[in-house]
Amino acid sequence: MSRVMPVLVVLLGIVALWYGAAVAMNAPWARDQAARAGTPLSTGQLIAATMVQERPVLPAPHQVAKGLWDGIAGQKITSKRSLVWHGWITLSATLAGFAIGALAGAALAVAIVHSRVMDLSIMPWAIASQTVPILAIAPMVIVVFASAGVTGLVPKAMISAWLSFFPVLVGMVKGFRTPDRMQLDQMHSWSASRAQAFFLLRLPSSLPYLFASLKVAVAAALVGTIVGELPAGATAGLGARLLSGSYYGQTIQIWSALFAAAGLAAVLVALIGLIERVVLKRMGLAR
Amino acid sequence: MTRYGEGGARPGALILGLAVLVLVLAANRWWPGSGLLLFVWLAGWAVNSRLAHYEGPISAMLVPLIFGATLLASWEIACASFAIPPVILPAPSAIGAAFAANLPLLWGDFVQTILKGALSGWLIGAALAVAVAVLIDRSPFLQRGLLPIGNFVAALPIVGIAPILVMWFGFDWQSKAAVVVIMVFFPILVNMVAGLKATDALARDQIATWSASYAQALVKLRLPSAMPFLFNGLKITTTLALIGAIVAEFFGSPTRGMGFRISTSVGQLNLALVWAEILVAALAGTAFYGIVALIEKRVTFWHPSQRG
Amino acid sequence: MIEAKGVSLTFQTADGPVHALKDVNLSINKGDFVSFIGPSGCGKTTFLRTMAALERPTAGTLSVNGMTPDQARKSRAYGYVFQAPGLYPWRTIARNISLPLEIMGFSKPDREARIARVLELVELAGFGGKYPWQLSGGMQQRASIARALAFDAEILLMDEPFGALDEIVRDRLNEALLELWAKTGKTIGFVTHSIPEAVYLSTRIVVMSPRPGRISRVIESTLPRERPLEIRDTPEFIRIAHEVREGLREGHSYD
Numbered sequence: 001m002s003r004v005m006p007v008l009v010v011l012l013g014i015v016a017l018w019y020g021a022a023v024a025m026n027a028p029w030a031r032d033q034a035a036r037a038g039t040p041l042s043t044g045q046l047i048a049a050t051m052v053q054e055r056p057v058l059p060a061p062h063q064v065a066k067g068l069w070d071g072i073a074g075q076k077i078t079s080k081r082s083l084v085w086h087g088w089i090t091l092s093a094t095l096a097g098f099a100i101g102a103l104a105g106a107a108l109a110v111a112i113v114h115s116r117v118m119d120l121s122i123m124p125w126a127i128a129s130q131t132v133p134i135l136a137i138a139p140m141v142i143v144v145f146a147s148a149g150v151t152g153l154v155p156k157a158m159i160s161a162w163l164s165f166f167p168v169l170v171g172m173v174k175g176f177r178t179p180d181r182m183q184l185d186q187m188h189s190w191s192a193s194r195a196q197a198f199f200l201l202r203l204p205s206s207l208p209y210l211f212a213s214l215k216v217a218v219a220a221a222l223v224g225t226i227v228g229e230l231p232a233g234a235t236a237g238l239g240a241r242l243l244s245g246s247y248y249g250q251t252i253q254i255w256s257a258l259f260a261a262a263g264l265a266a267v268l269v270a271l272i273g274l275i276e277r278v279v280l281k282r283m284g285l286a287r
Numbered sequence: 288m289t290r291y292g293e294g295g296a297r298p299g300a301l302i303l304g305l306a307v308l309v310l311v312l313a314a315n316r317w318w319p320g321s322g323l324l325l326f327v328w329l330a331g332w333a334v335n336s337r338l339a340h341y342e343g344p345i346s347a348m349l350v351p352l353i354f355g356a357t358l359l360a361s362w363e364i365a366c367a368s369f370a371i372p373p374v375i376l377p378a379p380s381a382i383g384a385a386f387a388a389n390l391p392l393l394w395g396d397f398v399q400t401i402l403k404g405a406l407s408g409w410l411i412g413a414a415l416a417v418a419v420a421v422l423i424d425r426s427p428f429l430q431r432g433l434l435p436i437g438n439f440v441a442a443l444p445i446v447g448i449a450p451i452l453v454m455w456f457g458f459d460w461q462s463k464a465a466v467v468v469i470m471v472f473f474p475i476l477v478n479m480v481a482g483l484k485a486t487d488a489l490a491r492d493q494i495a496t497w498s499a500s501y502a503q504a505l506v507k508l509r510l511p512s513a514m515p516f517l518f519n520g521l522k523i524t525t526t527l528a529l530i531g532a533i534v535a536e537f538f539g540s541p542t543r544g545m546g547f548r549i550s551t552s553v554g555q556l557n558l559a560l561v562w563a564e565i566l567v568a569a570l571a572g573t574a575f576y577g578i579v580a581l582i583e584k585r586v587t588f589w590h591p592s593q594r595g
Numbered sequence: 596m597i598e599a600k601g602v603s604l605t606f607q608t609a610d611g612p613v614h615a616l617k618d619v620n621l622s623i624n625k626g627d628f629v630s631f632i633g634p635s636g637c638g639k640t641t642f643l644r645t646m647a648a649l650e651r652p653t654a655g656t657l658s659v660n661g662m663t664p665d666q667a668r669k670s671r672a673y674g675y676v677f678q679a680p681g682l683y684p685w686r687t688i689a690r691n692i693s694l695p696l697e698i699m700g701f702s703k704p705d706r707e708a709r710i711a712r713v714l715e716l717v718e719l720a721g722f723g724g725k726y727p728w729q730l731s732g733g734m735q736q737r738a739s740i741a742r743a744l745a746f747d748a749e750i751l752l753m754d755e756p757f758g759a760l761d762e763i764v765r766d767r768l769n770e771a772l773l774e775l776w777a778k779t780g781k782t783i784g785f786v787t788h789s790i791p792e793a794v795y796l797s798t799r800i801v802v803m804s805p806r807p808g809r810i811s812r813v814i815e816s817t818l819p820r821e822r823p824l825e826i827r828d829t830p831e832f833i834r835i836a837h838e839v840r841e842g843l844r845e846g847h848s849y850d
Contacts, residue, residue, distance in 0.1 A: 120346065144375050498669050
């Protein structure tokens with residue numbers, strides 16, 4: 001209770017601020033309309049008018065909630081207006097890319113901790129890559145794949161894979177290196193093979209790092225997919241919903257898509273957190 | 288401990304060399320150009336394997352550079368010998384040429400996106416985050432409320448807010464800066480709040496025995512001890528700032544800026560220019576991070592991580 | 596100087612109340628060197644912290660120079676030395692010593708004079724420009740003592756100040772502390788785990804026992820004030836040490 005209360009209060013505060021901002025930002029248009037119609041508005045009417053506009057500057061929270069609800073439950077899930085449909089398009093590319101990127105990252109990390117040449121060759125670039133806005137290549141990847149006749153899930157998944165690859169690589173190398181000199185020497189004193197030392201010592205001690213980097217990676221993969229859905233021509237996915245909403249000034253649509261994306265990210269991160277808890281608990285690592 | 292292979296020349300080196308030569312020639316016969324590619328890789332790898340035996344900063348510098356050069360050379364060779372169309376993958380030399388030929392254009396885009404959009408947004412976002420962290424410092428209630436939300440928001444695809452902010456603040460750099468402010472705010476806030484809590488009980492008791500006021504304890508003890516945390520937040524957000532500024536331009540921008548250039552040049556299949564912009568983005572990202580890390584070194588010289 | 600009458604302190608924890616101190620009566624005179632010794636949980640640190648107004652007694656009265664501990668703190672009656680040096684790594688040794696002086700509003704020339712004086716006192720002259728992490732553990736603790744001395748408090752409260760140091764360094768610092776005490780005539784309250792340290796340093800040794808934390812015996816030292824390290828081999832020293840050990844054993848027979 002003592003943990004939930006402050007969060008609830010802050011959230012309530014945010015919603016209240018949001019309503020206030022919605023009134024303030026939507027009022028000029030409402031006033032304008034009233035002036036054109038020649039019917040001056042009372043304050044109460046003005047506030048009411050700011051809550052029901054079709055293309056508000058800032059939709060009120062309940063408008064977004066309704067948009068979200070309509071998008072999720074109000075449509076057949078095969079409909080092009082369904083957020084579930086768009087969400088699935090985004091989710092499938094995200095998951096495919098995330099799986100590829102995470103596996104490749106982990107595999108390369110294994111190679112790197114066992115090969116000094118690979119370590120010296122690759123790690124500086126992998127670390128430097130984290131300071132580079134890789135996401136900028138997204139539109140190019142989409143268009144290049146399209147010119148080769150490949151559209152849909154694959155190019156987006158490639159972007160997601162690329163984005164989730166580096167955090168997992170760097171995190172796992174760090175994780176595999178957590179055993180200290182003493183623990184490694186101990187393994188050595190038991191004449192453990194490299195494989196034994198890896199599976200019995202390095203792998204278990206890397207798990208907390210693995211999950212931490214997976215959370216970062218899945219969030220990055222989702223952003224990658226969404227940005228991959230932005231280049232002109234994309235018609236499916238949450239990114240496309242954002243873009244078409246911004247073309248036609250459909251602010252409620254933008255906000256609904258945004259919240260759907262946020263919800264998706266939250267679910268994915270929470271899911272990894274859940275797996276983390278279960279795995280660490282079974283390994284006796286959880287506190 | 289891990290062993291790094293056996294060093295020294297082997298008696299079979301000559302035989303190995305001959306085998307490689309045969310392999311390279313065979314590959315080239317089977318697929319013209321692939322022999323050279325294979326040779327470059329094997330040569331680069333051989334040099335690096337040898338260098339990796341030596342400890343020390345020189346091999347730690349050389350090995351990644353040689354690896355990078357090998358990668359670049361294979362890219363160039365592949366483009367040339369396999370006739371990869373430039374609309375799919377331009378050769379590094381073509382990218383270099385595009386970079387050199389468009390310097391004023393790239394500089395203008397850099398100023399628009401990095402200096403005006405990303406940097407100003409990052410500075411404003413960081414200042415806001417630090418201010419909020421100090422303001423909620425005396426309210427554990429607000430901290431307990433804001434921190435989970437901040438951590439949660441940090442995992443969200445915030446770039447998605449770009450179309451909304453472009454509508455509110457217009458096409459120019461102000462809307463990009465606004466996106467950046469929102470993207471960098473929460474990671475810095477979370478780090479700063481953690482930093483302000485980072486003093487141990489001993490230090491707090493000690494300053495209490497001197498009857499220090501809240502403000503004195505804040506300025507003399509808690510702000511300095513928060514600096515490593517703040518810089519951690521500042522460093523991880525440099526990349527976010529660039530991403531925010533570039534991606535926000537995909538939703539509308541004046542006819543300059545790196546995101547604008549990337550999306551329009553992609554449309555015109557001028558991929559060499561796109562890659563040149565990506566090169567600028569990479570350089571800018573590394574430099575941005577590097578500068579922040581340098582300032583960190585000056586400010587937190589006393590921290591164990593900086594002393595080594 | 597320090598007067599404790601029926602001081603009790605009870606912490607409320609999840610497992611019920613913990614009696615950290617129960618009915619502690621003690622008076623410390625000006626110029627005394629009083630050591631507090633006992634097993635962990637006996638309340639020796641808690642009592643020191645209560646004197647320093649870091650804890651508030653739940654019953655009884657405690658006066659320092661005729662004031663409440665809180666007033667005494669505000670009138671800079673004591674300097675407190677913790678188990679760890681607690682030096683700020685971003686400040687040089689000199690600026691670390693300057694820190695409480697800045698907080699208390701001393702002028703810059705005054706600060707500089709005081710820093711020079713206390714650095715001399717703890718034999719760290721010439722190290723003022725170094726950062727704490729450039730010095731050894733023993734030197735860091737000496738700097739910490741210098742900092743507690745800088746604002747001329749009459750009372751020095753020390754909570755296991757040498758506990759984290761090795762025995763050789765500890766011996767040297769004990770000797771230096773006695774010298775300092777002789778030079779300055781401070782009143783010192785000193786918490787320790789070590790019987791030889793307590794006997795070597797103190798004019799009075801307060802033996803405490805746990806559950807509830809209380810004083811089980813107060814031993815007046817018959818050793819002269821002038822004490823070379825070799826005094827630890829004299830029969831007199833061994834007798835007092837034996838008495839302390841007995842006091843500690845008595846305290847244990849209660850559980």
